[in-house]
Amino acid sequence: xxxxxxxxxxxxxxxxxxxxxxxxxxxxxxxxxxxxxxxxxxxxxxxxxxxxxxxxxxxxxxxxxxxxxxxxxxxxxxxxxxxxxxxxxxxxxxxxxxxxxxxxxxxxxxxxxxxxxxxxxxxxxxxxxxxxxxxxxxxxxxxxxxxxxxxxxxxxxxxxxxxxxxxxxxxxxxxx
Amino acid sequence: xxxxxxxxxxxxxxxxxxxxxxxxxxxxxxxxxxxxxxxxxxxxxxxxxxxxxxxxxxxxxxxxxxxxxxxxxxxxxxxxxxxxxxxxxxxxxxxxxxxxxxxxxxxxxxxxxxxxxxxxxxxxxxxxxxxxxxxxxxxxxxxxxxxxxxxxxxxxxxxxxxxxxxxxxxxxxxxxxxxxxxxxxxxxxxxxxxxxxxxxxxxxxxxxxxxxxxxxxxxxxxxxxxxxxxxxxxxxxxxxxxxxxxxxxxxxxxxxxxxxxxxxxxxxxxxxxxxxxxxxxxxxxxxxxxxxxxxxxxxxxxxxxxxxxxxxxxxxxxxxxxxxxxxxxxxxxxxxxxxxxxxxxxxxxxxxxxxxxxxxxxxxxxxxxxxxxxxxxxxxxxxxxxxxxxxxxxxxxxxxxxxxxxxxxxxxxxxxxxxxxxxxxxxxxxxxxxxxxxxxxxxxxxxxxxxxxxxxxxxxxxxxxxxxxxxxxxxxxxxxxxxxxxxxxxxxxxxxxxxxxxxxxxxxxxxxxxxxxxxxxxxxxxxxxxxxxxxxxxxxxxxxxxxxxxxxxxxxxxxxxxxxxxxxxxxxxxxxxxxxxxxxxxxxxxxxxxxxxxxxxxxxxxxxxxxxxxxxxxxxxxxxxxxxxxxxxxxxxxxxxxxxxxxxxxxxxxxxxxxxxxxxxxxxxxxxxxxxxxxxxxxxxxxxxxxxxxxxxxxxxxxxxxxxxxxxxxxxxxxxxxxxxxxxxxxxxxxxxxxxxxxxxxxxxxxxxx
Numbered sequence: 001x002x003x004x005x006x007x008x009x010x011x012x013x014x015x016x017x018x019x020x021x022x023x024x025x026x027x028x029x030x031x032x033x034x035x036x037x038x039x040x041x042x043x044x045x046x047x048x049x050x051x052x053x054x055x056x057x058x059x060x061x062x063x064x065x066x067x068x069x070x071x072x073x074x075x076x077x078x079x080x081x082x083x084x085x086x087x088x089x090x091x092x093x094x095x096x097x098x099x100x101x102x103x104x105x106x107x108x109x110x111x112x113x114x115x116x117x118x119x120x121x122x123x124x125x126x127x128x129x130x131x132x133x134x135x136x137x138x139x140x141x142x143x144x145x146x147x148x149x150x151x152x153x154x155x156x157x158x159x160x161x162x163x164x165x166x167x168x169x170x171x172x173x174x175x176x
Numbered sequence: 177x178x179x180x181x182x183x184x185x186x187x188x189x190x191x192x193x194x195x196x197x198x199x200x201x202x203x204x205x206x207x208x209x210x211x212x213x214x215x216x217x218x219x220x221x222x223x224x225x226x227x228x229x230x231x232x233x234x235x236x237x238x239x240x241x242x243x244x245x246x247x248x249x250x251x252x253x254x255x256x257x258x259x260x261x262x263x264x265x266x267x268x269x270x271x272x273x274x275x276x277x278x279x280x281x282x283x284x285x286x287x288x289x290x291x292x293x294x295x296x297x298x299x300x301x302x303x304x305x306x307x308x309x310x311x312x313x314x315x316x317x318x319x320x321x322x323x324x325x326x327x328x329x330x331x332x333x334x335x336x337x338x339x340x341x342x343x344x345x346x347x348x349x350x351x352x353x354x355x356x357x358x359x360x361x362x363x364x365x366x367x368x369x370x371x372x373x374x375x376x377x378x379x380x381x382x383x384x385x386x387x388x389x390x391x392x393x394x395x396x397x398x399x400x401x402x403x404x405x406x407x408x409x410x411x412x413x414x415x416x417x418x419x420x421x422x423x424x425x426x427x428x429x430x431x432x433x434x435x436x437x438x439x440x441x442x443x444x445x446x447x448x449x450x451x452x453x454x455x456x457x458x459x460x461x462x463x464x465x466x467x468x469x470x471x472x473x474x475x476x477x478x479x480x481x482x483x484x485x486x487x488x489x490x491x492x493x494x495x496x497x498x499x500x501x502x503x504x505x506x507x508x509x510x511x512x513x514x515x516x517x518x519x520x521x522x523x524x525x526x527x528x529x530x531x532x533x534x535x536x537x538x539x540x541x542x543x544x545x546x547x548x549x550x551x552x553x554x555x556x557x558x559x560x561x562x563x564x565x566x567x568x569x570x571x572x573x574x575x576x577x578x579x580x581x582x583x584x585x586x587x588x589x590x591x592x593x594x595x596x597x598x599x600x601x602x603x604x605x606x607x608x609x610x611x612x613x614x615x616x617x618x619x620x621x622x623x624x625x626x627x628x629x630x631x632x633x634x635x636x637x638x639x640x641x642x643x644x645x646x647x648x649x650x651x652x653x654x655x656x657x658x659x660x661x662x663x664x665x666x667x668x669x670x671x672x673x674x675x676x677x678x679x680x681x682x683x684x685x686x687x688x689x690x691x692x693x694x695x696x697x698x699x700x701x702x703x704x705x706x707x708x709x710x711x712x713x714x715x716x717x718x719x720x721x722x723x724x725x726x727x728x729x730x731x732x733x734x735x736x737x738x739x740x741x742x743x744x745x746x747x748x749x750x751x752x753x754x755x756x757x758x759x760x761x762x763x764x765x766x767x768x769x770x771x772x773x774x775x776x777x778x779x780x781x782x783x784x785x786x787x788x789x790x791x792x793x794x795x796x797x798x799x800x801x802x803x804x805x806x807x808x809x810x811x812x813x814x815x816x817x818x819x820x821x822x823x824x825x826x827x828x829x830x831x832x833x834x835x836x837x838x839x840x841x842x843x844x845x846x847x848x849x850x851x852x853x854x855x856x857x858x859x860x861x862x863x864x865x866x867x868x869x870x871x872x873x874x875x876x877x878x879x880x881x882x883x884x885x886x887x888x889x890x891x892x893x894x895x896x897x898x899x900x901x902x903x904x905x906x907x908x909x910x911x912x913x914x915x916x917x918x919x920x921x922x923x924x925x926x927x928x929x930x
Contacts, residue, residue: 059594063627120834149871156545156845
């Protein structure tokens with residue numbers, strides 16, 4: 001058995017201390033929380049959200065995000081997460097569908113309106129519709145039918161007329 | 177875990193209900209096949225870890241109820257509607273019910289699979305009819321057991337007790353919650369014969385609107401699709417498929433690809449010889465396997481890959497010409513004479529009027545939102561998969577063949593599916609994932625990219641319909657001759673030639689039964705393009721042609737097409753069809769009249785907008801659309817869409833409305849814009865820009881649905897909203913523009929003809 005004295009560690013190094021490199025990374029905020037990405041800065045935000053953070057509400061859409069399943073808000077503006085390398089979101093604030101409800105679980109009025117109007121088919125494209133609709137309502141609190149027509153989302157289940165009703169429900173609620 | 181082996185009863189020849197006591201005082205009622213082994217219920221179901229549920233209801237001691245949803249829900253709402261059928265018979269409090277998607281129910285029958293949950297498919301319109309037939313007894317039996325357990329506690333005979341919202345209630349108002357009774361109910365000897373089902377006046381959930389059980393998870397981004405599933409240490413695979421189904425690799429250099437950080441391996445895949453279409457790899461492919469999706473995508477982009485063309489070169493324009501030539505060749509013998517009532521040739525000779533027209537419809541893709549994907553882990557003694565499938569039993573066949581594992585060693589989980597439309601009856605992507613997982617000894621998550629998804633599909637064949645009808649002096653249609661040419665979706669799948677028509681034409685489709693001399697000939701064509709089941713097949717393509725042609729008959733008579741239709745349908749009567757189904761002409765006329773009234777059809781002749789109407793019959797369900805269009809220059813506006821449906825008893829009106837609206841818009845989107853073309857056997861469409869699903873602006877602002885109440889057995893509504901939508905649109909376009917669209921996609925053809 002070793003003497004107790006042998007187990008005491010020496011606090012002072014004998015040579016010069018080589019400082020650790022500062023670990024560089026891309027800082028960003030997602031749904032109000034801070035993250036640092038230290039991998040490939042060309043990785044699209046979509047795969048950072050999905051593969052790294054496992055925030056899978058933002059869906060794979062297509063090579064360039066066409067279809068609108070991958071929409072998020074970046075500093076409040078609608079953006080395709082597929083088309084945004086991590087480098088371009090450094091220092092920015094990202095909102096995904098997971099960030100719409102309150103911390104207490106209370107649904108955003110738009111989420112509730114989608115449920116009330118049954119504006120859901122298979123549901124895969126729903127997060128994208130929610131983000132695009134939210135962006136529209138942020139820009140036009142009382143959007144016209146023509147403004148709603150400009151939404152970029154695609155849906156084969158045919159939720160379009162019900163999404164329109166959900167947007168109008170929120171717009172009318174805001175007016176009331 | 178305890179189990180009472182004798183607690184079974186036999187509601188049908190091969191199915192048993194089974195009552196079991198779960199842990200912690202739970203009552204479990206399930207269904208199993210007669211030949212099942214002693215332990216048909218997944219052990220996990222009996223414990224507190226609730227996964228792997230079957231078509232079961234579990235009542236926990238705290239009063240919470242868990243109901244397994246056996247059919248994959250591709251967005252059609254069966255995970256809501258089917259559990260509500262069980263919950264109603266149980267008199268459950270719906271707010272205490274959780275629905276859990278079941279995986280595939282399979283057990284070992286001496287090395288062969290035994291499907292223990294019965295019906296497990298999505299998209300054929302039979303989930304609700306199947307559940308109506310066999311799942312109500314589960315809820316009713318659970319309720320009966322709870323009543324027997326309550327009787328001694330309340331000191332009242334069970335036949336004087338009633339159930340309501342999760343409670344058994346005595347005549348004097350005293351009540352016991354189901355949770356308090358669950359443990360005792362699990363020890364009650366089960367009934368010796370099926371217990372009576374509720375009479376419709378006592379339904380509390382059936383017929384009442386309910387939101388989708390997954391709605392909250394979906395709008396908060398918490399719903400986990402197969403593509404959102406990860407196993408620990410999972411590798412991601414993306415593929416590059418050969419654009420020619422019978423092509424091969426000419427050269428491949430993987431040096432750059434494998435130098436991408438995170439890329440693990442590049443593997444070549446090939447279709448297995450002698451395996452039916454849809455059960456093995458679709459076309460030769462090169463898979464890049466990496467630690468994450470981004471690395472895999474980069475690796476794929478850096479493949480130096482050259483494909484060698486296959487031997488067969490075919491163009492879609494050539495195919496269409498072959499089909500047109502065939503229906504026009506009076507000497508060509510049909511592949512199958514699908515129907516032949518009366519004597520078309522003899523009766524046609526005396527005709528006062530003859531009408532003819534030919535309709536051409538293009539190749540179509542499935543274009544699901546969630547691309548093909550599959551998560552799989554293969555070990556020497558088991559395989560576990562997460563598969564977005566419409567038919568888990570068929571997926572199982574593929575996994576079993578490739579792994580050699582026994583039935584109970586294969587676990588297939590099916591979360592909510594991001595759209596099916598028939599694509600997910602084929603399991604080429606499952607075969608690919610299993611082959612890759614065997615090569616890398618780690619879980620593999622396969623993901624098709626969008627370009628692969630559109631260009632490597634099993635397509636709906638282009639088809640050409642030629643009609644010839646004759647009318648007598650009283651405006652009655654006396655003969656009806658349909659000749660249709662297409663490439664069957666069932667070819668290369670091990671079926672005999674005389675069954676290939678089944679995917680292309682319905683032997684009982686309208687106007688069968690309404691015209692005394694009716695012939696329906698199908699001409700099969702070969703094609704290098706793989707075909708598969710398409711949503712609403714074969715109704716959608718036939719309804720477009722038939723219901724457009726009925727309008728042309730009306731036009732030749734210079735008559736309101738609603739009047740022509742109602743005369744063809746005639747007096748309310750029951751016309752026998754196959755499988756004890758009947759065509760009820762009264763119900764068919766009713767849905768037509770309902771949409772006509774709603775859209776103010778009386779203005780048909782006067783309005784500057786164009787009104788169009790169409791109807792269809794699908795396996796016991798009736799549908800009609802009326803559509804109003806306007807034209808501003810060459811821009812077509814769909815001003816109004818009204819749809820009426822009659823499915824017999826309605827389980828969830830909110831779900832039905834959503835399904836009918838969705839199917840209507842899907843059909844309009846298909847008809848307006850979409851077509852797949854191919855040159856030198858290579859599909860030309862690779863992304864949403866090439867295959868533009870209708871935008872919000874192209875579709876109507878609202879879709880009005882009229883639901884006819886009914887008390888017959890419920891019919892399916894999976895695709896019911898599709899068949900009459902496109903012909904109603906084309907008929908409305910004719911009224912507003914004088915252009916008779918005989919070729920889809922509609923917008924392209926209308927602009928060409930304007």
